Amino acid sequence: MTRTLCLLFTSLLIAAHAMAVEIPAYTEEYLDSMSIDIAPGSERPYVYSGYGDAFFYGTMADERTAGHMGFYWGEFKLFNDFMIKIGPTWLFRSDAKVSFKPYEIVFCWDSGTVLRVQPLFREMNYLRFKLEGVSDDAGTCFYLLCADPAISANYTEDFQLIHSRQQTTDSLWFGLASLGGEFHYMNRPKPSEDRAPTLAAYMDGPFDLVFIYAPSEEIFHRELDYIQAHPEEGVQNWKDWLLDEINISYFRCDNERINHALNWAKISLAQLWAENNTALWAGLPWFNDCWGRDTFISFAGACLVQGKFDQAKALLERFAKWQCKDRDDPNWGRIPNRARFGDISYNTADGTPWFVKGVYDYGLYSGDFDLWEEFIAEGGAVRIATEGTLKYHTDSLGFLTHGEAETWMDAVGPDGPWSPRGNRAVEVQALWEEQLRTSHAILKTFDQTAYLMGHRWDRARIKLGSSFVRSFVRSDSLGLYDHLNSDGTPDEMIRPNQLFVLSLWNKAFEDTERESIINTVRSECIYSYGVASLAQIDPDFHPYHQHVMYPKDEAYHMGVVWTWLSGAYKSAVKGGWTITSSEIDQILDLDAPGTLSELLDAVPREGVGFPRPSGTVSQAWSLAEFIRVWYQDYIGLNQYGSILPKIPEAWGSFNTILNIRGGKIWYSVDIKDEQVSIKLESLNRTGDSLFVTLFVDLRREPYEHHPDRIPIIFDGTDDGFQAELARDGKFITFLRPNGKEYRYQLFLDDESPSDFLQPAVPVGLKALQLPAHRLLTGTEIKASDADAVPAIDIADDENDDMGDGGYIYPTSPEFKPGIFDITRLRISADDQNIFFKLNFRNLTQPGWHPEYGFQLTYVAICLQTGKGETSRDVGHNSGWTLPEDLAADRFVIVGGGIQVENSSGEILCEYKPADPKYAFGNPRSNEIAFAIPREYLPGDPKSWKITLLVGAQDDHGGAGIGEFREVGVTAERWKGGGGGAGKSNVYDWLRYPKE
Incomplete structure (x- = not known):
């Protein structure tokens, strides 16, 4: 039976007969291509x-x-x-x-x-x-x-x-x-x-x-x-x-290189699923666990736009089970930041609003609203997520408040966060507004009896909007402040986080304000290959992720390009094909083939034309945002069923499968110089209707209120829809029913690399300056001891690395038994150097930093040389106080490097490892050996009093010398057990002279 199309532009209808389309699919031969x-x-x-x-x-x-x-x-x-x-x-x-x-x-x-x-x-x-x-x-x-x-x-x-x-x-x-x-x-x-x-x-x-x-x-x-x-x-x-993975959201355009890149991205992202498609790893090789923030930033690209609704539901249900359910806990309603291998932590302010957004979008994309009903019920995940935030994490202005390292810029070092953003970050407020809006929408759908709760949520959203404009809009026309400090003062660093306000909180600003935000970020943070985490002109800008002058986590959010951030920029401007083209090149030609890395250096190294990839070699949100933009912004299908295409001309003509409301639509665009033909047909075999609109977003611009922008509506019947539209450059034109011409920009604006920030290393960057103290070289550290005279040789019992008797190693298999067990200390000297040899029952080298030669063992050698003021406080998170008679005037700290400090904690000299040739640890001999110039360690070693402390090294994942790792009450993957409040973080020690 022929069905009548609901088509308001009747003059565009060419054919209203059934267009039986075979569901397209790539074959095995394509995998070889x-x-x-x-x-x-x-x-x-x-x-x-x-x-x-x-x-x-x-x-x-x-x-x-x-x-x-x-x-x-x-x-x-x-x-x-x-x-x-x-x-x-x-x-x-x-x-x-x-x-x-x-x-x-x-x-x-x-x-x-x-x-x-x-x-x-x-x-x-x-x-x-x-x-x-x-x-x-x-x-x-x-x-x-x-x-x-x-x-x-x-x-x-x-x-x-x-x-x-x-x-x-x-x-x-x-x-x-x-x-x-x-x-x-x-x-x-x-x-x-x-x-x-x-x-x-x-x-x-x-x-x-x-x-x-x-x-x-x-x-x-x-x-x-x-x-x-x-x-x-x-x-x-x-x-x-893999064929299933690339065919479920089939896309093919005239450019095979582009097709290959998209399909590789889908395949590489599919390979980050785990636990039988119920978990999504954040990245490989070292983020093979579940992160709440990463999962739900990746959610749309990894699941929704690809039609993977079963996997989407599994993720939502998994994290709902992990959600904090204790009403008296300040984390009530939060989903975990990290959960796997028995380690669950809730230190994320943005993971929960990303989760709620995922719940809302899942219902709209899949057509499965049962989960909405479950999650909004009393005690449901969405309800307690919003109630918990209102109870514990909002201030008098309606802002969502959080800790210094609870945003996605969460790197922490021994002295605290590297990029502190407490306590009100700009993108967190945009996410909070989205959470309030979508939570209320779900509540109104299924629980009309909770009127007072919904009214309270809506009032909170309105207050937030008013406060946001007053507090975050900069008077210098440089967009928005990155965050408000806890004292209410704004932070003036220019970062890309303000872009999320445009992609999440669409109605917050007028066009001029939007342009101010976009222009500021594009001119200060956006290169032709990606988005930097800090403005290049900022004095704290770090151009490279890994550099000998600083631990890599110091640079993590202080300039380095994050691949996933390009998605927010592309969505804000409805463009960014220049960056996408660069990402295509990265997928096919750079580093690990077929995927996207976590990071890029902000600036290419000297003599190299492209920034060095860094971080994980395959990162979920990098790939997911690449895919999300492809379907939501370029093809243009959003969660509300509106198709608002902005097509890159590099595609040429294309065909694709769109997944919406649990159904599939065949969408074909044939592009010629003067004409564009568009076809839509339902691929459902159930007879269920699918409704989508073309060229107008009904959520934001209801067509009954905008008679000059009437959409085309396709109801998903077997008859399908087909139209031929006149092309005028970037625009298509056709007649409205009243005979007036309508123009829609179908193609992206032209871009070139010169439109973006040009990479450069500003003169005088603090990050690249030499420190005030002396940096030792690898040659000095590995100086020959052939002429050294023995001074001290002291043994320590084996198997006594249990702290006060009950300490347990962290449960991760990387912590091999014996790596905290010191068995011998030898010190010798010649005219130039003091030589140290430390032997352990075991040493390990996971290989993360071959320039050290070992890892996860941390040592503090406390020396009373008799030359200078002394201190009993060892510091470095040791929790150890020296007895009065052993108070030290020099401290030699050994971890991801070597430091010599005086009693005030001032660094006198330091070795920053860079070359494995000068590694100072050897797991084969279970020995750490190094030399320190005599000028930094005065006196005769034979007369020294020595306390040597050993524990687990903690560099917080970002390299550098690190500090003693915490020993808690209960052992966890990255934390020792048997300790706790009032106890030290030291597993073993020896003293000279012996007690």
Whole structure:
């Protein structure tokens, strides 16, 4: 039966007959066409991850180039890297041409040898290593360099199995087996001086091996049997999954490079899902856990615009369960900032409003309003989120108040937040307004009896709006203040956070005010490749993320480009294709192929044309915002069902599937020089109606109140909609029913890199200035002690690293037993230097900072040299007070660097590690060794009194020397246990002379 279209522009109707469209889909062949081909010697990293709990972070270099590289199962690293030998010759990856595909990475050598590394099964991410192109008698060896000591190893002619016990789990089982051909194990549990075993196999020629893991030996054997019986199923499973990921929100334009970039972004974001698609990791390799803020900033791009409504609901329900339900707790109603591996913290002010926005948008996109009803009921997640904020976190002006590090700019160092923004940040107020508005909308939909509550929420929103304009609008025409300090004074730093006011709080400003905000941020913070976190002209601007002059977290939010921020800019201006084009280049040509990093340096390094990527190599909100803008701003479908396209001309014509109200719409735009043809057709097979509007946003401009801007309405019937519109440059034109011409800007404004801030390092930046004290060099720290005379040699008992007797290490497997257990101290001296050698029962090197040589151990050597004023306070979060007779005048602090301080805490000299060649820790010998020039440590060492304290190092994730890590009452992933109020954070100590 022919249905009548509800079309107000009847003159645009060309065809009102059924246009049966086959649902489009990419095929397996397309996955091969997505190959990113990389020349030899690139040394780029790469990532493969399914949606379980495992991922592989590898490298195209000969050896791993970052400590985080390796294969992880949850929080446990199982192996670091793999190596291959053919006969007597090592097979160097850097000599190979590389093809990186969604389902495999292929290394091709000029000799004809080919290595394929393939992830298997989307839920598990096992790995297959397949070597081809070698003779049957070549003699090949394959090595997996494991990451942890093995308790036992089982070697057979069919497989090698490692059984490894960890601190927080009974056991891990993982191993290597053959999927075809001869397999000979090589029993090498301790190659060279490595502590971890090597899984090593010898084959006569080509090989086909699989790496699998399991929580028990029984499951290991069951999985192995299945894979050996179905060797190709794992790869096919992976391909099918990725095709589903790119086809659910199918997009294809005339430019295949653009298509590849978008589809790679979808695939890489899909690989950040975890726990069977119910959790979204923030980023890889080190944010493989759930962050509330990151999850719900990513929510629209990762779920809603792609039509992943089941996954969206799972995320909302997961975080609702984690929400603080205690009415007497100041965190009442908050969702956690971070939750995984038994660690839940609520230190986020913006995570909860992002969550509430996610609930609201989920209902509009999916058409599933049952969750609204559940979450707005008494005790429901949305209700207590809003009530909790009103009760505990609002001031007399209606602002949402928060701590200094409770916004997304949350980096903290030993002395507190690096970028304090308490207690009223600009974007937090925009989010709070959005939370009040959407909470009230949900309440009115399902609970008419809660009139007084809704009225109170609405009055709070109105008060907030009035206060915001009075307090945040700058009188110097530079947009908005970034935040209000706790004393009410505004912070005048120019940051991009004010952009969120435009994308979230659309009605807050007139056009002139909007332009002031946009122009200020664009001229001060926005490069052609991304958005800086601080104005380039600010004296506290940090141009690089990692630099020898400061720990990287100091720069984290003080200038560095955050990829995800470009989404707020693009949405505010309805454009930004120049930045998107740069992100396309980043996805296809830079760093880890197929994805977007967390950060970029703000300014390119000297002699390099593009900023260096930094942070995680694959970040959820970077990818999600890239995808969200694609569908919400360029294609133009918002959560209200309005299609407001602003199309990049680089696309040419395009077809896509739009997901709205739980249904699918086929949307086709055919672009010619003088005409644009638009087609819409429902792909639903249920007969349910879908209503969307074209060219006007009904939420903000109801068409009955704007007769000059009447929308086209498509009701989703089988008849579909088709129109041919005259093109006039960037605009399309057509006639209204009254005969007057209507113009709509369909295409983005032209941009060029010169329209944006030009990167430069301003002269005299504080961050790049040398400190007042002397910086020691690597050569000085590693000076030879060949002529040194021994002065002190003192031993300490093993296994006494328990503080006052009951201290427990943090539960993360990175904290290896014995790394806080000092066993020996030796001091020697020559005419120039004092030499220190500290031995421990164990040292560990996760590899995060190879320039240190070790990590997670922290030492304070308190010296009473008899030369100068003394102090009993060790500081550095040690919680330790020296006895009067051991008060010190010099303190040598050893962690992510070395510092010598006097009794006033003044730094006399310092070593800032930069080159692994001068690493001062050695896990193989369990020794930390370094030299300090004598001028900083006076007197004869034999006459010194020494107190040496050892604990866990805490650099707060941002490098630098750090401080003693807290020992709480109960051990957690990154906090020790057995301590608490009034106790120190020291696990072990020794004194000289001995007590």
